[in-house]
Amino acid sequence: MKIVLLGAPGAGKGSQAELIKKEYGLAHISTGDAFRSNIARGTDIGKIAKAYVEKGMLVPDEIVIEIVKERLTHDDCKNGFILDGFPRTIPQAIALDKIIKLDCVINIKVDNEIVTNRISGRRACRGCTQIYHISTYSKETCDKCGGKLYIREDDKRETVLNRLEVYSKETAPLIDYYKDKNILFDVDGSTSIAHTFEQVKEVISKLKI
Ligand code: AMP
Numbered sequence: 001m002k003i004v005l006l007g008a009p010g011a012g013k014g015s016q017a018e019l020i021k022k023e024y025g026l027a028h029i030s031t032g033d034a035f036r037s038n039i040a041r042g043t044d045i046g047k048i049a050k051a052y053v054e055k056g057m058l059v060p061d062e063i064v065i066e067i068v069k070e071r072l073t074h075d076d077c078k079n080g081f082i083l084d085g086f087p088r089t090i091p092q093a094i095a096l097d098k099i100i101k102l103d104c105v106i107n108i109k110v111d112n113e114i115v116t117n118r119i120s121g122r123r124a125c126r127g128c129t130q131i132y133h134i135s136t137y138s139k140e141t142c143d144k145c146g147g148k149l150y151i152r153e154d155d156k157r158e159t160v161l162n163r164l165e166v167y168s169k170e171t172a173p174l175i176d177y178y179k180d181k182n183i184l185f186d187v188d189g190s191t192s193i194a195h196t197f198e199q200v201k202e203v204i205s206k207l208k209i
Helices: 011-025 030-040 044-055 061-071 092-097 112-120 158-171 175-181 193-205
Strands: 001-005 025-032 081-084 106-107 123-125 131-133 184-188
Touching: 001 011, 001 175, 011 025, 011 081, 011 106, 025 030, 030 044, 030 061, 030 081, 044 061, 061 092, 061 131, 081 092, 092 175, 106 175, 106 193, 112 123, 112 158, 158 175, 175 184, 184 193
Parallel strands: 001 081, 001 106, 025 081, 106 184
Antiparallel strands: 123 131
């Protein structure tokens, strides 16, 4: 199964991708995590990506496309994968179409006001990238790996507003792009993670693969 998760920052793509990974044994590919890891390790890609990621701007297409192309050759993608945060522009979607045939694109719909509130309470683990929300988790360290929690640079309020603008200008056009291919399915991401996942499973169960 080859799935793309679409949705504004804070829509819950990462949480749904982790649940799909567990339920169906697919690889979870997050381009955002790939950039954060490259930045933390100080790689050449990380050095280029840092300024874009911290300002909430998109990293140039050719860099992201190369990263994804290489990642899709890994063994864990043989069973299928979930792309979380890629594609984010029409040229990225066109490049992806040249590499593989997608089974479905799940569009997680959430209002801007909800995502802004969600992101401002978000904490990430420096060790394993696990995300928590201050409304349900008050510790300063990660339950999974013990790593220290922090506020991602791009989760700060001004940057979030910029990311939402970039999303509506650059990424939202992908909704029509995939609608035209008849592979787009909407789910409501404004309630709980569990409720959204029920809808995701229903979409997947109806796919003819
Ligand atoms: P995310 O964790 O998916 O919200 O991604 C964090 C940041 O990584 C984004 O704001 C961009 O700066 C960069 N990024 C992630 N995926 C892409 C992509 N497909 N194209 C360009 N930049 C990306």
